[in-house]
Amino acid sequence: MDLAAAQQVLKTTFGYDEFRPGQSAVIQQVLAGKNTLAVMPTGGGKSLCYQIPALLFDGLTVVVSPLISLMKDQVDALNDNGIAATFINSSLDYREINERLQELRAGDYTLLYIAPERLDSQSFIQALGNLPIQLLAIDEAHCISQWGHDFRPSYLALSTAIEQLPTHPQVLALTATATEQVAQDICERLDINFDDEVNTGFARDNLDLTVVKNQDTDRYILDYLAENANEAGIIYATTRKEVTRLTSLLQKHHIKATMYHAGLDDNVRRQNQEDFLYDRVQVMVATNAFGMGIDKSNVRFVIHAQVPGTLEAYYQEAGRAGRDGLPSVAILIYRASDAQIQHFFIDESEMDDEHKHRSYRKLQVMTQYANTQGCLQQFILKYFGEASEPCGRCSNCTDKRTAQEITTDAQKVLSCVVRLHSRYGKGVVAQVLTGANNQRVRESHLETLSTYGIMSGQRQKSVSELIDFLTAAGYLQAVGGQYPTLTVTKNGVGVLKGETQVFRKTAQKVQKAVSQNDALFEQLRTLRRNLAEQQGVPPFVIFSDKTLHSMCEILPEDDAAFVTVKGVGESKLEKYGEIFMETIRAYAHQPKESQDDATTSAES
Template sequence: MIDLAAAQQVLKTTFGYDEFRPGQKAVIEQVLAGENTLAIMPTGGGKSLCYQIPALLFQGLTVVVSPLISLMKDQVDALNDNGIAATFINSSLDFQEINERLQELRAGDYTLLYVAPERLDSDYFIQALGRLPIQLLAIDEAHCISQWGHDFRPSYLALSTAIEQLPTHPQVLALTATATEQVAADICGRLAINPQHEVNTGFARDNLDLTVVKDQDTDRYILDYLKVNHGEAGIIYASTRKEVMRLTSLLQKHDIKATPYHAGLDDAVRRQNQEDFLYDRVDVMVATNAFGMGIDKSNVRFVIHAQVPGTLEAYYQEAGRAGRDGLPSEAILIFRPVDIQLQHFFIDESEMDTEHRHLAYQKLQVMTRYANTQGCLQQFILKYFGEKSAPCGRCSNCTDQRESQDITTAAQQVLSCVVRLHSRFGKGVVAQVLTGANNQRVRESNLNTLSTYGLMSGQRQKSVVELIDFLTASGYLQSVGGQYPTLTVSASGVAVLKGTTTVHRKTAQKVQQTVPENSALFEQLRTLRRQLAEEQGVPPFVIFSDRTLHSMCDLMPEDDAAFLTVKGVGASKLEKYGETFMATIRAAAHAESATSTDEETD
C-alpha cells in the first residue's frame, strides 16, 4: 500500500503546493487504500488532484471519464505542460488517431487517459480498454449518472456495466461539485461505492460573493458592472439563443470584448469563440447552459445570470465557475419573474414524464424562493444541499445597506388597475393602461375609459413593468397561466388596497468592483503569460493561474529556490518558465529600487 507521504511529495514537487486542500487528503487516502470513493467538493476545490496524484503513484493506468471535449484538452494540456504523460480519446480524433493512441497506451506511454462517457457505449472500445492495465477509473461530473440530478445524461448509465466488463476491475473515484443527498445516494448505488466512503467537504465557497439583483434594468446593470470591472474575465448566462445574441451585440456596441456561445452556432464558430475566451483574447463569454461544464479556466472573476436558470443545482454549478483559483469573485443572479415564466414554458414543452415534470416545477419554485429570500444567500444554498451554516456575512443580503422607499401609493395604483381589468390581462396591458398608451388594443377594448387609465402617464412603460415584477415577486400580485400569464391581486395585495399594509422597495443595487486593482507587475506577468500561451497553443491558465502570478508579486522570487516557494510552481514549471518570469520580476525590482533611490536623492 502506498502511504500518504508519497502523495505529499508529489503534491509539492510536481504541483508546487505545500498542503492539501480540505478533503483532498481524505479522498487520496481512500483511493490509495483501494476503496471506491465519492468526492463531493465545490468547483475550484481541487478535485482533479484527487485522481492525478494517485495516477502518478499507481503502476497501472488511470482513466478519467469527462463529459466535454474542451475539458479533456485543457486538462491534458496542463498535465503535459507539467511534465505528466496524459492523452485523450474523443470524437475530435479519427479512427486511425484513436488506434495509434491505443497502441501507445498499451506500450505504457501514458499515465492518464481521458475519455467521453459515450465511448463506453461501444463494445469495440470496451474491448480495447480491456487490454489496458487500468487501475483507477475516475468519473468527473458524477451527478450526471443520477436521474434525480439536474444534468442527467443517459450515456453515464453505461458506466456501471463498463466497469464490470473491464478485466482489471478498476477501483472507482466519482467526483462532483453539486449533489443533493438523494443524488449522492444514487451515485453510490450505481457505482458500488460504500456510503461510508463519501467525502463531502461542504458546498461553501469562501471566495465567492453571491448577489441577487431585482427590479432593475438588466442591460444597464450589466453594462455598469462591466465598466467597473473592465478587463476581468467573466461569463454571462442567458436561457435562450436569441437573448445570448442580443446581449453579445449590446456589449460589443459598448466596446466590450464579448463573444457568444450556444448550440445553434456552427461548430467551428463555437470552438473559436470558446478558444478566444480561454486564451484571454476576449473578456466576456455570453452563453446558454451549453457552455461551461468542465471549463477549466481558473481566472473567471464573475458569473452573471442575466436570466433565471431552472434549478438551484444548475445555478450553483454555473456560478461556481467564478474564482476557481481561489481569488475573490462574484456570482450575480438577475431576477425577473418573466424569466420564471420562461423556465415554466420550457418544462411544459419538455418530454419529461409526470414525476420528473413535477420535480422540475418544485426545483423552479426553489429558485424563486432563493431570489426572494431576505436571509443569507449562501446559507439558503447550503441548507438546500443538506448542510447547516451560519450567515456568510458577504452576500448581497448580508451586506445590504440600501435605503428602503415607501411606494405604497404607486403599488395601490397598479393593484387597482389589475382589479379594474378583472384580472383578464398580463402586465404588458396593465402597464399600457397605467401609462396612458393610445394603441389599437387599448382603444378597441375601451381600456382608455378606466379610472386608472393614465395614472402613471409620466413614467416609462418599462419602469411600470419593473414595478409590476417587483409586486409579483413580493407576493402582492400573482401571475396565473403558462405561456401568456394574467395578473390577479393576492390576499396581501388586497391588504395594500385597503390601506392596512404598506409597501417598501429598496433603491437600486449598485455595482461593485469584484477584485482589487492589479499591480503593474501583475499586469506585466499576465502579458508575459499570454505571450507564452499563444506561442505554445495552450490557454494562459495552463501555464500559471492568476493566484500563482499574485503569489509571485508578493514573494518577488529572484532565484530558483525562492521561485519554488511560489504556490503552484513545481520542478517542471521552474525548469520551463522560471528564468523567464524571474527576469521580469528582477527588472521590476530594479526599477522600483531605482525609483526609491531617486526619491531619496531629491
C-alpha cells in the same frame, strides 16, 4: 502506500505545500482501494484527487469527462507539468484512436481521458479491457443520477462498463453539486459504500453572491463591465436569441466579447471558446451549453442575465468564477418575466408529468432564492442539506440601501389587476395604468376602468418594472405558460386593505470584482499570455492568476525562492523559472518611485 507519498507528489509535481480541505481524505481512501464519492465545490481541487493517485499507481487511470474542451485543457496542463496524459474523443479519427490505444498498451501514458459516450460502444469497452486500468475517475458524476439537474443517459453505461473490465478498477466519482438524494443515487449506481462519501460542504468562501432585481439588465451589465474592464467573466442567458443580442450590445460598446450556444457552427463555437480561454476576449456570453468543466481559472465574475431553471444549475455555473481561489463574484439579475421563460420551457418539454412537476418545484426554489431577504449563501447551503451561519459577504448580508415606501403606487397596480379580473398580463396592466390609447385598449373598452390613466405621469417601462417588483416580492403572481396573466396574491390583498405597507429599495450599484492588480502582475500576465500563444495552450495551463499573485508577493530571484511559490513544481521551475524571474528582477531593482508610477499606470 501512505499519504506521505501523496504529499511529496503534491509538492514536487504540483508545487503546493498543503492539501485543500477534503483532498487528503479522498486520496487516502483511493490509495486504500476504496470506491469513493467526492462532493467538493467548483474550484475545490477535485482533479488532484485522481491525478496524484494516478502518479502513485502502477496501472492506468481513466477519467470519464463530459466535455472535449475539458479533456484537452486538462491534458495540456498535465503534459505541461511533465505528466504523460492523453485523451480519446470524437475530435480524433479512427487511425488516431488506434495509435493512442497502442501507445496506452505500451504503457506510454499515466492518465487517459474519455467521453462517457465512448462507453456506449462495446468494441471500445473491449479495447479498454486490454489496458491495465487501476482507477476509473468519473467527473461531473451528478450526470449519472436521474435526480440530478443535468442527467445524461450516456452515463448510465458506466456501471455496466465497470463490470466488463477485467481489472475491475476501483471507482472515484466527483461532483460539485449533489443533493443528498443525488449523492445516494450515485453511490447505488457505482457500488460506493455510503460511508465512503467525502463531502467538504458547498460553501465557496471566495465567491460573493449578489442578486439584482427589477433593474435595467443592459445598463447594469454595461456599468459592471466598465467598472471591471480588465477582468474575465461569463454572462449566461437562457435563449440563443438573447445571447446574440447581448453579444452585439457589448461589441457595440467596444467590449471584447464573443458568444457560445448550440446553434453556432462547430468551428465557430470552438474558435470562440478558444478566444475566451486564451484571454483574447474579456467576456463570454453563452447559454448553459457552455461551461461544464471549463478549466479557465481566472474567471472573476459570472453574471446570469436571465434566471436559470434550477438552483443546482445556477450554483454550478456561478462556481465557474474564482476557480483559482481568488475573490470573485456571482451575480443573478432577476426578473419575473425571465422565470416565465423557464416555466414555458417546462410546459413545452417532452418530460412526463412527474418530471415536469419536479422541474416546476426546482424553478420555484430558484425564484425563492432570488427573492429571499436572508443570506444567499445560507439559502444555497440549506438547499443542499447543510446548516450554516450567514456569510457576511453576499448582497443581502451587506445591503445598506435605503428603502422607500411605495404603498400607494402598489395599491394602484393591484387595484388595476383586480378590475381587469386577472385576465391580462403585465403589458396590458401597464398600458391601462399609464393611459395608453392603442387598439387593444380601445377594443376591450379598458379606457372605461376607474384605474385607467391613474399613473399617467410615469413611463410605461417604469410601471412595468414596478409590476415585476410586486411579482417578485409576492404581491402579484404570474399565472400561465407562454403568456402569463397577473393575479393578486393573499399578501397583495393585505396591501389593498391597507394592512400591509410596501417598501422598495433603491437600485443596486455595481462594484469592482476584485482589488486592482499592480504593475508587476500585469507584466507577468502579459508574459504568460505571450508564452501561451507560442505554445498553443490557454494561459492558465502555464500558471494561474493565484500563482502570479504569489510571485508578486515573494518576488523570487533564484530557483530556491521560485519553487516556494504556490503552484510551482519542479517541472514548472525548469520550464518557466528563469524567464519569469527575469521580469521579476527587472521590476524589483527599479527605484520605488518607478514601481509606484507603473502601478498607477496599470490601474488607470
